[in-house]
Amino acid sequence: MVKANASKIRFLLLFSLFFAIFGTLIAPATAQDEENGITLDITVGFDSHYKSEYWTPVQVTAANNGPAVEGYVQIRVPQGGGLEPSVYRTPLSLPTQSNKRVTLYIKLETGAGNVNLTLHQADGTLVAEASSGSLSRLGASSDLLYGVVSPDAAEFAFLERIPGSRSDAAVALLTLDDLPETAVAWSALDVLIFNDTDSSQLTTLQRTALEVWLKNGGQLIVTGGANWQKTAVSLTDLLPVTVDGSQSVDDLPGLRERIGIAFRDPGPYVVATSSLRSGELIFHQDELPLLARQSFGRGSIYFLALDPRLAPLLDWDGSDAIWAAIASRVPTVSNWGLGPQNSYAATEAISSLPTLALPSILQLVGFLLVYTVVAGPLNYWILKRRNQLEKAWLTIPVLVIIFSAITYFTGFQLRGNDTIINQISVAYSQTGAGQANVYSLLGLYSPQRKTYDLVLPQNSLARPYSQDFGAPFSTDEANLGAITYGNETTISDVRVDIGDISVFLAESAAPAVDVTGSATLTVEDNNLILALDVLNNSDLTLETASILVGNRALSVGDIAPSERTTVSLPMGTTASAGSSSATFFSSGYGPNAPLSANAETILGSFDYYNDRVLYPRWQLLQALESNNFGGTTTFAVPQETAVLIAWSNESQINATLGDDSFNSESTTLYLIEIPLTQSLVSGRNITIPISLLNWEPIGNNNVYNPTIQDLYLNGGWVEFSYTPWPELQGMDVTRLGFSLTQQYEDPSQLTPDVSIWDFEESTWQTIENTSWGRNNIQEFAPYIGPNNEVRLRLQDNSSQFGLGIGEIYPILTGNLDE
Secondary structure, three states, X not given: OHHHHHHHHHHHHHHXXXXXXXXXXXXXXXXXXXXXXXXXXXXXOEOOEEEOOOOEEEEEEEEEOOOOEEEEEEEEEOOOOOOOOEEEEEEEEEOOOEEEEEEEEEOOOOOOOOOEEEEEEOOOOEEEEEEOOOOEEEOOOOEEEEEEEOOOHHHHHHHHHOOOOOOEEEXXXXXXXXXXXXXXXXXXXXXXXXXXXXXXXXOHHHHHHHHHHHHOOOEEEEEOOOOHHHHHHHHOOOOOEEEEEEEEXXXXXXXXXXXXXXXXXXXXXXXXXXXXXXXEEEEEEOOEEEEEEEEEOOEEEEEEOOOOOOOOOOOOOOHHHHHHHHHOOOOOOOOOOOOOOOHHHHHHHHHOOHHHOOOOHHHHHHHHHHHHHHHHHHHHHHHHHOOOHHHHHHHHHHHHHHHHHHHHHXXXXXXXXXXXXXXXXXXXXXXXXXXXXXXXXXXXXXXXXEEEEEEEOOOOEEEEOOOOOOOOOOOOOOOOOOEEEOOOEEEEEEEEOOOEEEEEEEEEEEEOOOEEEEEXXXXXXXXXXXXXXXXXXOOOOEEEEEEEEOOEEEEEEEEOOOOEEEEEEEOOOOOOOOOOHHHOOOOOOOOOOHHHHOHHHHHOOOOHHHOOOHHHHHHHHHHOOOOOOOOOOOOOOOOOEEEEEEEEOOOOOOOEOOOOOOEEEEEEEEEEEEEEEEEOOOXXXXXXXXXXXXXXXEEEEXXXXXXXXEEEEOOOEEEEEEEEOHHHOOOEEEEEEEEEEEOOOOOOOOOOEEEEEEOOOOEEEEOOOOOOEXXXXXXXXXXXXXXXXXXXEEEOOOOOOOEEEEEEEEEEEEEEOO
C-alpha cells in the first residue's frame, strides 16, 4: 500500500512538473512585475510570423498599476558575424493606472528564435522585461502569408493548404490594431482578408499604409454576407463593385456548376448584392457578382459577396477553388522590391564620392616629376650657378619639407573639410501611382573622428548596412547607440573615424515621380516593334531614360518636365553569324542581371568604370541584382509590363545630422512599371528576338555559371530550356536554327558538342557539323515542344583549355495568324 502511494505521488509530481514546463511554453508573451505593477505584452510580426527580408513590426502593450514611468522600451536584436546587437527603442510615458500601446520596427535575422523586450526609466534603469514566444520565419518568395481580420479568424485556417504559386502558406490571425501605421512594415503580408470587421476603425495612417501596400503588390479581400456594411462601406472607393444591399437566394448554380462540386449545405444563402463598377468578374450568378477583382498598382482588390464562415462556402469542398483563384494571382516578389541584394556592390556605390576622388595617375606622375626635377637638377643648377654647392645640405631638406607640406595639404583638401551625407536611392513605382517604394543607401562621411545623430523622417525605417564580408563597423565596440522611433527616426551616437564612411540602409514610402504612358509591342512589316508613349508630368528631368522589355533595354534619352516622348523602337532580330553577344547584352551577365547586362544603355556610356559619376551608378545596378551564381532562378521583368529606367540628382529622404552642419550628395534611380500591351495580331516570317525568350538552365555538370551569354565550358555540360513569350507561343514555326557564337574570336577554337531535345522520342539528338554562327536545322518538327519550347544541350568533350561561348539560343521564325 505504501509502495502504491509512493508511486502515485511520484506520478503526480512528474505530471505537475511536465504541466508547469509545458505551460510556460504555451503561455502568451506577457510578463507582469508584481513589485512595480507593470504588465508588458509583446506581439512580434503578424501573429508571430515574419520574413527576414522585410521589417518586422513589434506591438507592445504596457499597463501600469504602480509608480509612473517616464522612459523607453527597448529591443536588442543579435547580429551575425560577431557584430554588436542592433538596439531599437521608442519613448514610453506610462503614468499610474494607464495602459498604452506602442510599435517598434526591427530587422530580424534568419534564425531569430524569440524577441526580448525591456522597459527602462529615462536614466536607463531597468523597470520590467518580457519575451515573445517562438517565432515562425517565412521566405519572401517561397511562402504565402495570409492575414485574417475577423471575429472568427480561426475559420480561415484552411488557407494554409492554398499556397498559390508559392511552395507553402501560413495564416496570421489578426486584429485591426495589429496592422502597422508604417507602410514599409506591411511588406511581409501577401493577402489581407477583412471579414465581418468594422474597417472604418482603421486610422488615417493605417489606411494610407494599406493603399501603399496594395500598390506594391498586396491583395485585399473584402467579404460580404449579412454584415457587409461595416466591412465594406469605408472601403467603397477601393472596391471593384458598388454594393447596395443583401438578399437570400435558394441556390447559386452559377458558382456550383462553375466549380463542378455540389454544395454541402442547402440554401438559402445570404449574398451581398452589387454591380460591377470596374475590373473583372471571376465568379458570378447571372449579373450578380460573387467574386470581383480590380487592379490597384501591382496589387488587387477583391469583393467576395458571400461570408466564408457560412453556407455555402463553410466546409464546402469547392471553396478551395475560389481561394486558389485568388492565390494564383498573387504577384511574384518584385524584382527590385527587396532592395540591394549584393551588399559589396552597394557599399562600393555609396562609398564612391565624386567630390573625394583620388588624383589621377597622370597627376601623381606629374607631381613626382616636378619634385624630382626641383630637388635634383634644378637645385643643383641654381647652387652651382651661385657657386654655393655646399648649401645643398640645407636646400634639400627644405625642399623635402616644402613638398611634404604640399602633399599633406593636398591630401587634406582631397579628403575634404565637410561632413557629407551621400544618398543613393532606388524609387520603385508604377505609372499613375501616388507612392513609390524607396530604398536609400546613406553614407555618412566625416573628415574627423566624431559622433553624430542621424535623423530621418518618421515614416522611414533604417539600420546599419554591412557587407557580406568585412563588416564596415568595428566589432570591438559599438559604433552607434540605438535606433529610436518617435516623431522622427533617430540613429544616435554614430561614431565615424577620420575619413571614414558609415553606411545605412533606409526604406520608406515617398511620392512617386508623376509619369503616365503606355508601351505596346506590335508587328510592323513583319518586325517586332516597341511603341512607347510617355508623359513626364513632374517638374524634374528624367535623365538617360531607357525602357526595359524582357531582358533588353532600349535607349530613350532625357525626358524634360512636361515633355511627351513618343518613340518606336525595333526589338531586333537574331544575331547573324559571327555576331557578338553585345547585340543584346553587355557580356558577362545572365538572367539574374538584366540591369547590369544593359549597363551601357542604362548609364548612357560604355566608359562607366572610369567615370566618377557613372561608376557608383554602375555599382548600384549590380547591387540590385542577386550575386548568387550557379542557381536556376531567373530574374526577368514581368511580361505584362515594361520598365522605364531613369536617373536624377534628387534626394528621396530628408536625412539630417541634428545641429551639425553637412553637405548632401544625392542620386536616384527610378524604376517605373508601365503597362505593356502586346498587339501581336498577325505577321509573316517573324523571327523571335532573344529578348522575348524566357530561358532557364535545366541541368548542368561542372559548370560554374550556367548562362546563355558568356558561358565557359571546361569538360562539363549544360542544358537550357527556351520558351517564347505567351503571345508568341502559338506562332506557326516555319524555320528553326540556333545561334552559337564565340566569347572571343579565335579561328582555332573548337565548337562544343550541341544536342537538341526530341520531344517525340524524349531523348537528346546530336546535331552534326556544328559551326560558329548561325546553324539551321532542316527536319525540326520533333524539336518543337508545347508552347514552342526548344531545349539545347552543350558539352565540352574535346578542348584542352575549355571553351568560351558568347551566346547560345534558338532562332525561331514563323507566322502569326489573326
